[in-house]
Amino acid sequence: MSLVADTKVPSSPPHDCPGGCGREVPHRKLSCPDCWWLLPVELRKAVTHGTNRLTAVGEAARWLRENVAEVQAASTPAPTLRITIADPFGGAPHGGRRG
Numbered sequence: 244m245s246l247v248a249d250t251k252v253p254s255s256p257p258h259d260c261p262g263g264c265g266r267e268v269p270h271r272k273l274s275c276p277d278c279w280w281l282l283p284v285e286l287r288k289a290v291t292h293g294t295n296r297l298t299a300v301g302e303a304a305r306w307l308r309e310n311v312a313e314v315q316a317a318s319t320p321a322p323t324l325r326i327t328i329a330d331p332f333g334g335a336p337h338g339g340r341r342g
């Protein structure tokens with residue numbers, strides 16, 4: 244048997260923010276600050292001062308996923324859809340269709 248004296252491995256690793264912003268959040272926090280302030284005030288109060296905080300945390304995380312993460316995913320166009328329009332007014336002729 245050997246006693247492990249040097250336990251540097253954190254027992255509570257960070258997790259992804261439930262708001263879908265892609266940030267890592269410390270285990271003890273529900274979300275990043277930006278997403279936290281998007282929560283309805285009653286949910287925030289329940290998390291910080293509620294009598295059943297575990298339930299409140301679950302509710303708040305679910306709210307963020309449903310109201311922030313999915314909305315962001317739906318409203319953000321895929322970056323590959325960006326097309327550069329090259330010189331629409333003239334420039335070098337490019338594959339003309341004339342006769």
Ligand SMILES: [Zn+2]
Binds near residue numbers: 262263265276278
């Ligand atoms: Zn976030």
